[in-house]
Every structure is written in C-alpha cells, then in structure tokens.
Amino acid sequence: MSDEVAENGHSEGDVPEIELIIRASTIDGRRKGACLFCQEYFMELYLLAELKTISLKVTTVDMQKPPPDFRTNFEATPPPILIDRGMAILENEKIERHIMKSVPGGHNLFVQDKEVATLIENLYTKFKMYVTKFESTDTKEASQPLLSHLERINDFLAKRGTRFLTGDTMSCFDCELMPRLQHIRIGAKAFRKFEIPTRFTALWTYMANMYELEAFRQSCPADQDIISHIKNQLGLRTTARIELETPVFTTSIPIVAET
Template sequence: MRSTWCPRIGQANTAASQTRAPVGEGREEGEPRGRLRTGSVLADLDRSDADRASTIDGRRKGACLFCQEYFMDLFLLAELKTISLKVTTVNMLKPPPDFRTNFEATHPPILIDNGLAILENEKIERHIMKSVPGGHNLFVQDKEVASLIENLYSKLKLVLMRKDEQKSAALLSHLGRIDGLLAKRGTRFLTGDTMCCFDCELMPRLQHIRVAGKYFVDFEIPTSMRALWRYMYHMYQLEAFINSCPADQDIINHYKLQQLAPKQFGTSPTMGRARAEDTAALKMKQHEELETPTFTSTIPIDVSELNNVGEQ
C-alpha cells in the first residue's frame, strides 16, 4: 500500500541541548537527535515534510527517492539543532480525514511550514535552502558534482526496463566517473568531509542501483570502484541515511509496481500513474507484508583498504 512518510520539523527543541555530532558524522546510540517517530497519523508541528512510505505495509518508510533526499536534508539540520524533527506515516490508500481534507489526492513529498503547504519538488528544495534554519549550509555550489550526478537515476530506469548490455554499460560508465571524482578528491563525501545536498541526492540513488539493479537484472557495482565503495561505506554509517533508508523489499516493490501498473491499467487518461500504482499495490501478494524487512549495507571489499583510496 502507498503511504505518506512524514518528517515534521520545527524550531530547535531547547530541551535537547546536548552536543550532537557535526553534519556527516555518526553518533553513538542514545545520543539525542531531532524528534523522530513512526506512526500512522499526521501530527501538527511548526513545519512538516510529508513523504511517501512503504507500498507493502503502509507503515514503513517507502522508496520515494525525493522523500528520502529531503528527509536526509532535514535530519542533518536536526543533528545541528537548527530544527526539531518527527516522522509519521500516513496510509495514502486510507488517509486520515484531516490529511484527506487538506491535501486531497496530492502525493508526497509535501512540505508544510506553519500551515503553508509546498507541494512541488523544486519549491520544497528552495524552501529548505532559503526558509528552514541552517538549510542554506547544505546547498553548496559545485558545477562538476552537479553535472556528474545528473541523469544517474534515468540510466538506472533504463537498465531496469530489461536486461541490456548497452544500457548496463552506460550506467557502469556513469558510476565510474563518480568513482573517479571521489578518488581524485580523496574526501569522505562529494564536496568535502561534511555532507551537502548533493550527497543527500546521490546516496538514495546508489542504494536503489544496488538493490533494484541486483534483483531485476543482476547488476552489481564492481569492486574495482574502490573510491565509490569507500563513499558507500561512510554512507552506511550515517544516522541520516540509516534512519531514512527504505527496506530492500520496499525498493524492489517500488519498481514492481511501476512495471505492473501500465500492464494492468494501460495509459488511461482517467487514471494517473500514481493512482494506477496504488491500485496495483492492492493486488500484490499478501506474503510480502509478512516478510521480514532486510537492509543491504554490506561492503564487498576489505574495509581496512578503503582509507587508502585516493592516496595512490
């Protein structure tokens, strides 16, 4: 089932005044963070970011790339105590009356700031940058990185359509260029040793490439891309990524629904793609709801070697 995954943000909570780790660094278990909760209703806070959740059980975090990207942005700001953060999920097939009244058929992501709803991806990004406390620090200027990660996801979508060596080679080549930049710069993240908006964009896409690519067409990121694997090693240590990452099953189901919806419902002008996917979700086998969620986070090369990448 399709749901809304709702990170909600407000001004920093003064009660949680203990020191948090800087952006891009992990924290010890139990260290305070922006308020984070998973539930089934849309609660009222100063700001909120409504994101899509699991298409399997209607409660877990879902596989919407934009939702995870924006939530990671907000989580990093919560770590810096510029905002407080709470997450809830809303079943989009059976949304609560208040959500239905306020947003009708609008699909996530949705950003709510003091009652003002921002519904479009570009506007959400601009709002985080200009209006959310500390948000401007995440949006760095780096034309090389911006150009490099552009269109990566479109190459994955082409690969998933059917197994095709040429399309797989194009995706591998693109990943190779990212690996080359990381090796050349020798930094933990794309633009330095602290995270920025580009990392929040790239990391969810790498996870989709790894999980969905392997499942549908047996695509794997080569172990020879050591700088990229070093990057993913750090990615898997991040609280922002860990708390926002969907289960493998939800990533796989996300693409199953995309493939199933056109086959079952065609391209009817009366049924949008999102609605078709919602309807298809109802027809998925019930055993998927009972399957224990898994989260791929292993690194296939010796971690002790990763610190030397970029120094050779």
C-alpha cells in the same frame, strides 16, 4: 498516518518544528516507503535536526488508503509535503527552495558545484533504462551506460579525495545521490542480477561513509520497499515474495571493496 520523530529533533526555545510527510511503504502501509525525494528531504532535514536548528517530525502516509484528514488538507497531492509553522509546501522544487532559503541552517547544505551537479545528473535515468530493457539479450551491453556513469563517479571521488562529494561535510548533492545509489544497488541486483563492481573502491568507500550516518540510516527504506517501489513505478515483474519477507536493510559493503 504513522509518525516518526527524528531522535535528534528538539523543541526547546524558539527552534521551529518542521514536519515532513513522506510516502509509506507500499507493502505494509506504515514504515518508510522508497520515494527518492522523500528520502532526500528527510536526510537534509535530519542533518539540520542534528545541528539543533530545527525540531523534525516525520509522518508516513499510505497513499493507497490516505486518512480523511490528509485528503481534506491535501486532496490528491502525493508526498513529500513539508509543513513549516503551519504553512504547507507541496511541490518538490518549492520544498527544496524552502529548505535552502527558509529553514534555519538549510542554506549551508546547498553549496554551488557545477561539476558535481553535472556528474550525478541522469544517473537514475540510466538505471531505469537498464532495468526495463528486458528485450536485450546482451546484459553487458545493456548495462554499459549505467556502468560507465558509476565509473565516472568513482573516478571523481578518487581524484577529489574527500569524504563526500563536495568536501568532508555533507551537502545537498549527497542527499540526492545516495538514495539513488541505494536504489541502484538493490534494484539492479533484484531485477537484472547486476552488482556495482568491487573495483569501484572510491565509490564503495563513499557509500560506506554514508551508511555510517544516522541521517541515511533513519531515512533509508527497507530493501523490499525499494524493490516494490521500482516494480510498481516501472511495471516490472519479480518472483520474490517481498510482501512476506522480514524487512532487510542492506548497509554493508563488499569485503573486497574495503581493501
């Protein structure tokens, strides 16, 4: 297992140490992998570590070659796994509930906003449907459900006028949406040559705000790991030799979208 400790984690006084075990890269088995839930919880916990309510330790595990101690403790359970003061939480819904109810400060991230919850629901499903439709000869038609959903998010952000989805501070919805937007940005381009339109200026501004945050930067997988994850998850093919490439992290936005 490989360890990463969030720079903002603290162990002073009675601040609890939280360990998050995440999937390692399927390329090198050490750096961060591209599991969406792993990044979502990493971001939430990193934000809490920045507030000094917890000390955060992040451990990557290569699931192709899990170490003996991992197999002994967790058998075949895949990450993410959260360990809080010796107690392991193994299922995604239980991890989310634990962060909300039991991790100091966690309840502040979980705001109630049905409009936002409905808005971001099924976005990633539409992306997966799009990139797997190789039989479609009409790329524009195949991309329309995804494009329409991205446009709705863009229009919502433009209307609401806040830095993040629910206001000017981050919430659990941002930690859920942004990793998926990054997968869409990197994966749709790699497999279908699709790019998020620059006319979605509110969406690009939102992504630029997220790119500035250490919580996103520290948790973000390399472009190659996102491509590898999507390829393996959906059984897709790519001609890129991503295993041989130097890791790249795309965190800039198009110049047109800045104006």
